Amino acid sequence: MSENTKIVQCFLPAMVAGKYTTVVHQQVIKDKSSLQDLNKTFDFGVDAARFTLNPNDIYSVYPPANQSGNYSESLPHLVFTRRTLPWERTLDGKLPVFQRDTTPENLRNPQDSPPVPWMALLLFDEEEMKGLPITKNTIAGVIQPNLSDGIIRPDIFEAKSTDKGTLKLMEWEKTTDGCFTIDLTKEQFENYIPSQKSLSLLAHAKEVRIDNKDKDGITDINADGAGVFAVIVGNRLPAKGKQHTAILVSLEGYTDYLKDADPKKNIPDDHKVRLVVLASWNFIDSGKASFSQLVDGLELKSIKIQRGVEAPELTTYFDSGYVPLEHLTRTGANTISWYHGPLVPKLFPTTSKGISFSSADAALRYDKTTGFFDISFAAAWQLGRILALQNQxxxxxxxxxxxxxxxxxAEKSKNNTLNAILEDDSAINIKDKVIRYLGDLHAVTTVVPEETTTDLPTTVPNEVKHFLGNLYKLNGIPFSYIVPHEWLLQKEHLKNNKNYTGTLSLFYVDPNWIEALLDGALSIGRTNKNEALLEQAVNGNFIDGYQTQSMEISGGTIEKKGRRLNTTGFLLRSDLVSGWRGLEITAFDADNQLLPALRFERIDSDIFLGIFDGNIASISIKQPYEGLHFGIKNNNAYIKNLKNEDGTNQEIADGTADVNAELNDGLIKNNVIDIAGLARVMQEKLTAKNWMEITDESKGIHFTSAEFAYQMVDSPVKKNIAINILNTDSHV
Known part of the structure; x- marks a missing residue:
């Protein structure tokens, strides 16, 4: 699809879940005669998710959970962290169709007989959910319901069942184990549950580049370093202006009830069908909020308080990133003190040589203008010391x-003393020499030569390097130290008659704050090498590929040379972060060179932190490729254009490059799409236009879930933001 993602029909596990038997045969032969034949049969089971699903297996969902927006033109979908999950079971507990007969003459291809996922993603609106409660249940309540209640159960039996060829519980599955269920009416099951053909088209996988993503939650990575995800898509569009519930259900054991089953079982009119609920979430189709509108509604600002400042004499402090905070002193007095965290709106240079504090109090600064203490570096120093003591x-x-x-x-001192004694050529005996030197050690030169005092030994422990490197990147720092006031990082707010949907706050990293933090950490084990070790840590030498730069600093008539952290970054607070996990963000310098990230992660549900090696000049925000929407436009009529294999759409107006007429003539009923029918029409039109490559002349064109997904997904939304508000005025 692009250099960033590849759509794959499916990734099958080595063995689907179920019970297996293996036979071991050994024959002992001597002189061409068989002495002994040994046969041993072993039974074993392969397990997989069945009645419950680990929440960590779900990477993201769309529409975003518990959010409002314009979702009526996109099918709901769910992204799994494991590539094989939708195909780890089969509907009937047997091998996938193409694997059931492996003789050469009958060997099938998964493209000819596509695997069918054992789950489906359903969608119900608020009115329908009033009669569809999700109920806490047990496995017994699924496979052994009271038949007098009119409940159809899946064809799954207890492990002790003697029926052959049926789905059974595994020995470790207990009927008392808990699960969640939902009971569908006959009409709901028949109208909303996809056919087997449709199910095979509603599950696919994606290989996605993860270089510019937060890596948290990405557990399945291929040999090329790309993240691999499985995707389940629903078959029903949300209704405009309504609240909806998306429900992932298991269809295991219901093969005979699906639309295209052969033979097909019918559900009695007065019966309901009980399905296991694996996951669910709510959302509201309301307003016009979308990815594009959210990213367009970001306020670009420096990380400083920009409102509520009525005293002009305090403007300088707020413009420097300070906030006034309540301060409880050691003596118990309550006062107000200035504080700024490591993220500041202006360039903070340092002197050419680091400063080490003996205690947190030594790092306090008093501001005569306001009568407040500046506790910024004292807090950083004390925090570094606390974190160091916590890390064993x-x-x-x-x-x-x-x-x-x-x-x-001590060894050097001893050797210097012994050498001085041995090199003494006076006439006194050795005993008197020793006594004289023991009583007059100050006369012995035991100081380490000057050229070695500032050299950092090559034996700095890796644990020390790792910890200091993490502190440098602000890992493990409480968020209240990083952002001390909520006004520094607003979300939805009204400003100058414009409604902002979030903030993109830009910052520099203050090297003085970082140095105080590192100095506090090193204070628990001071040596005569501390100064050199602190210098290395502050320069970022314990982070691969990163080092601070020196620069000329000018301020009025004052000019001096100092070092600074070559580090800038952003804090993004928006529903973009919570609604689109895997958001792709890149930062570039003034030469349009990609900046390497020192820290790049979602630190809260709606807050994303990026710290980069270099000065940000522009930022690019892009929708995650693994979660691209299955879109169908609806402007009083359904619209879906087809794409050529090279990604182009020639917008031919004769209907040969779209499926608009078919969608409006019956492929969509009650917002439910006939997926198999839509795929068939797509394949016919793409084949007629030679927009699909024929890979096998004897079998024609394969139109699998990968091809269907390619036609259905919308292009990712990308927003480029020029950064021109970072203040390069230094504090000198």
Whole structure:
């Protein structure tokens, strides 16, 4: 589909879930005569999700859970973190059709007989859900309902059942195990449950580049480093202006009740069908909010308080990223103090040499203008010390390293003393020499040579490097230290008569704050190498491929050279983050070069943090490829254009490059799409226009779930944002 993603029909597990028997045969032969024949039969089972689903197996859903927006033109879908999950079981517990007969003459291809997922994604509006409660149940309540209640059960029996060729519970599955169920009426089952052919088209997989994603939750990665996801798509469009519930259900054991079953079982009019609920979420089709509108509605700002400032004399403080906070002193007094975190709206240079504090109080600063203390560096220092003491690996490593340094210095002192005694050529005996030097050690030169005092030993423990590198990237820092006031990071708000849907706050990283943080961490194990170790840590030398830069700093008539962190970033707070997991964000410098990310992750449900090695000049935000929408436009009539294999759509007006007429003439009823029928029409038109490549002349064109997904998905929305508000005025 593009260099960022590849759509795959399916990824099948090595063995689908079920019971298997293997026979081992061994024959002992001597002199061409069989001495012994041994046969052993083993029974074993292959397990997979069945009556419940681990929430961690779900990567994302669309429409976003518990959100409102314009969703009526997109089919709901669910993205799994595991590539094989929809095909780890089969509807009837048997092997997929194409694997059932493996003799050469009958060997089938999964494209000819596509695997059918064992689950389906259903959609109900608020009125329908009033009579469809999702109920907490047990496995017994699924496979052994009270038949007098008129409940149709799946054809799954207990493990002790003697029926052959039927679905059974595994030995480790207990009838008392819990699950959730929903009971559909005959009409609902027949109208909303897809046919087997449609089901095979509603599940596919994607291989997606994850370089510019938050890696959290991405567990299935291929050899090329791409994330691999499975996707289940629904067959019903949301109704405009209504609340909806999307429900993922298991169809295992209901093969004979599906529309295209042969032979097909009918559901009695007064019966309901009980389905296991694997997952569900709610959303509302309301308003016009969409990905495009949310990203267009972002307020671009510096990370500082921009409202509620009535005192002009305080503007300088707020413009520098400070906020006034309540401060409880050591003596118990309540006061107000200035504080700013590591993320600041202006460039904060440092001196050319680092400063080490003896305690947190030594890092306090007093502002005579306002009469407030500046506790920023004191808080950073104390936090670094606390985090270092909490991390046992680091604290042990730094203390052991300090002991090793002390022992090294003691060894050098001893050797220098012995050498001084041995090199003494005076006439007194050795005993008197020793006594003299023991009583006058100050005369012995035991100081480490100057050229070695600032060299950092090559034996810095990896635990120390790792911990300091993580602190440098602000990993493990409480969010209240990073963003101390809610006004620094607003979400939906009205400003200058414009309604903003979120904020994109830009910042520099303050090297002084980072240095105080690192100095506090190193304070638990000070050595005479601390200064060199702190210098290395502040320069980012414990992070691969990163190092601070020196620059000339000018401020009025003052000019001095200092080092700064070559680090900028953004904090994005928006429903984009919570609604589109896997959001792809890239940052570029003024030369349009991609900036490497030091930290890039979602740190809360709707907050995303990006810290980059370099100065951001532009940002690109793009929809996640694994969650591209299955879209059908609806402007008083359904509209769906077809795409050529190269991705183009020539907009031919004669109907040969779209399926509009077919959609409006019966392929959609009550917002439910006849997926198999739509795929058939698509294949016919694409074949007629030679827009699909024939891979096998004898079998024609294969139109699988991959081809169907390619035709259905919308192009990803991309927004480029130029950054021109980062303030390069330094604080000098």
């Amino acid at each position: 690996e680091f604290s042990k490593a730094i203390l052991n390293w300090r002991l090793a340094q002390n022992q090294l210095e």
